[in-house]
Every structure is written in C-alpha cells, then in structure tokens.
Amino acid sequence: MDPRALPPRLVIDPTLPPVISHELRSSQHLLRVARSGRLPDTRHSALIFLLPGLLLALSLLTRTPLLFLAGTGVGMIVLFRWMAQDTYNRSTRRKLRAAQAHADRYVLPEDLDHPCQMLLRRAQNAAETVLGSRVHAAGLIDTIDNQVSLPEEIWQIAHRLRRLSAMHAEQGRIIPRELPAGMEDAFRPYTKALDAAWTSLARRVRHLEKYAKQVRKADKAYSAHRRLEALAARTPEYQALIADTVRDEMAYERIRELTDHAAHVRKMFEESILQARQAAGELIRTPLT
Incomplete structure (x- = not known):
C-alpha cells in the first residue's frame, strides 16, 4: 500500500515532559477511551472468592483433607489473579487520568x-x-x-x-x-x-x-x-x-x-x-x- 494513503500516526505535543509523553504513547487504546468518555469498569467482584470459600467450608463440614487442599490451592490462584488484576487496574486508572488531564496535548x-x-x-x-x-x-x-x-x-x-x-x-x-x-x-x-x-x-x-x-x-x-x-x-x-x-x-x-x-x-x-x-x-x- 502507498504510505501516503495510510492514516496518520498519533501526534503528541513535543513540549510535554518525556515521562508523560511516553505514558501517552504507550497506551494509545486508552487515549481513545478517554476521548470517547466511556471509562472501563475496573471494579473487583467478590464472586471470584466464592468457589475457594465454598471448598474450604465443605472441607470443614465434612472434615475432608482433600477438599481443604483443593480450596487452599484454588484460593491462592484466585488471590494471585486478584493481585495481578488490581495492579493492572491501578495502572489503567493512572494512564486514563493522564490521558484525560492532557486531552488537548495529543x-x-x-x-x-x-x-x-x-x-x-x-x-x-x-x-x-x-x-x-x-x-x-x-x-x-x-x-x-x-x-x-x-x-x-x-x-x-x-x-x-x-x-x-x-x-x-x-x-x-x-x-x-x-x-x-x-x-x-x-x-x-x-x-x-x-x-x-x-x-x-x-x-x-x-x-x-x-x-x-x-x-x-x-x-x-x-x-x-x-x-x-x-x-x-x-x-x-x-x-x-x-x-x-x-x-x-x-x-x-x-x-x-x-x-x-x-x-x-x-x-x-x-x-x-x-x-x-x-x-x-x-x-x-x-x-x-
């Protein structure tokens, strides 16, 4: 395809501090989200802890070691996923705030x-x-x-x-x-x-x-x-x-x-x-x- 027929690339105000410029350039999809005004849902759901909680409760009621181990294992997996998701959500919110704060600079x-x-x-x-x-x-x-x-x-x-x-x-x-x-x-x-x-x-x-x-x-x-x-x-x-x-x-x-x-x-x-x-x-x- 002729390069002249391609759409232009993102343009960022070159007077912005390099740290902010890099933040904006590395999250172009969030720039579009910020421009549209539709913010993604970054809330956590308590339902993700339901399964490990049920397994642990059943293990206590039935005194089954296997269920206890299963509940503990699933709980650890859920906890690590929750922590990773939380880190991602906090990063997303930070980048969205930067995109909104500098909406006229790109x-x-x-x-x-x-x-x-x-x-x-x-x-x-x-x-x-x-x-x-x-x-x-x-x-x-x-x-x-x-x-x-x-x-x-x-x-x-x-x-x-x-x-x-x-x-x-x-x-x-x-x-x-x-x-x-x-x-x-x-x-x-x-x-x-x-x-x-x-x-x-x-x-x-x-x-x-x-x-x-x-x-x-x-x-x-x-x-x-x-x-x-x-x-x-x-x-x-x-x-x-x-x-x-x-x-x-x-x-x-x-x-x-x-x-x-x-x-x-x-x-x-x-x-x-x-x-x-x-x-x-x-x-x-x-x-x-």
Whole structure:
C-alpha cells in the first residue's frame, strides 16, 4: 500500500515532559477511551472468592483433607489473579487520568476528517524523510534544528487540523444541505473562513514537502560524493596508470577529465545542500503561529 494513503500516526505535543509523553504513547487504546468518555469498569467482584470459600467450608463440614487442599490451592490462584488484576487496574486508572488531564496535548487519527488525515500524513512523511536522511545524520543541513523544529511543526499542523476538522463537522450539522433562496451569502463567510484555514495549512505542508524533496536530492548527491571521495584517494594510481599506458597528449586529456568530474560532482553536492538549506529557510521565514 502507498504510505501516503495510510492514516496518520498519533501526534503528541513535543513540549510535554518525556515521562508523560511516553505514558501517552504507550497506551494509545486508552487515549481513545478517554476521548470517547466511556471509562472501563475496573471494579473487583467478590464472586471470584466464592468457589475457594465454598471448598474450604465443605472441607470443614465434612472434615475432608482433600477438599481443604483443593480450596487452599484454588484460593491462592484466585488471590494471585486478584493481585495481578488490581495492579493492572491501578495502572489503567493512572494512564486514563493522564490521558484525560492532557486531552488537548495529543491528536488521534480519528480526531480528523479524511482530508485532514491525508494532509497530516503527508506532513509526517516529509518530516520523516528529513530526519531519516544521511545528510541530516551528518549534520550538513541543520540550518534549523530539525530534531526539535520538525516535531514542533508536525504538532502545530496536527493541532490546527483537529480544530479545522471539528469546525467542519460543526458546519455540517448547522448549515442545512438546501439553503433557502437568498440565504447563501449569509453562510458563505463561515465557509470561506474554513477554506482559508485549509489553504494555509496545505501551503505549509507543501513547504515541508519541498524541504523533504531537496533533502532527498542532497542525499543522492551525498552518496555520490562519498563514493567519489573513496575514488579520489586513489587518483594518483589512476593518473599513473594513464601516464604509463596512454600517449602523452591523450594522458593529459584523461587526467583532466578525472579532475573535472570530481569538481562537477562536488559542485552538485554543494548546490544540493544549499538548496536544502534554502528550503529550510522558507520554513523559518513563514512560521506557523
């Protein structure tokens, strides 16, 4: 499946403390529960102790050691299961409280309508391209602090898309499908406001994709540049081989070709890095605030 057609991933406000962020990310099903408002039942039932209690009571009445041992064994199993369930329930309640307390600090895929989901996924793909590139790992394009700025960029886009999706849904409930004659103009400014917000966010994602495209080009040039460096270390051997086997006038031409080719690849690499940095600069010049 085309990655661009997949739903977006969970987005968490990167300014949250790492401990809370990890807690939210590790319990995404509880984020959905908290968002829906339907809380799971974590109460204990006293019925789980009924069977071992009956076995122990029968053993006392009938003075049967076997029933006593069976009741004790079942009781221990039930007790350990109850303790494990209690630990799980307390952990679940803690995570639910965290999800509820920070409900406005994360965006789930289902918080967005389909167009907004696809736009957020495009933004996430572009950011991953940049952060997963070799030129980023080598520190060659960090005109902006990608490791900090890009997660913040994705969060700002996701947060606004969530608001936009909610307002789209609200308009769908409020504005009738068939408006009375002459009423279209009264509703149009509200529709235009959402269209303007969508256009702004889509433009922002295109800037991010442009940055990712330049980074991909820089990565390819970087790969060629690294290979050239490996060959350049052996340039004297190639020159010696040519000088020994080719006539003087041809040898000079071949040696010059080696030098020119190295300079050309190096120039392409430098230009691709510059273009990637310029694309990053466009993100800086047009902050999403």
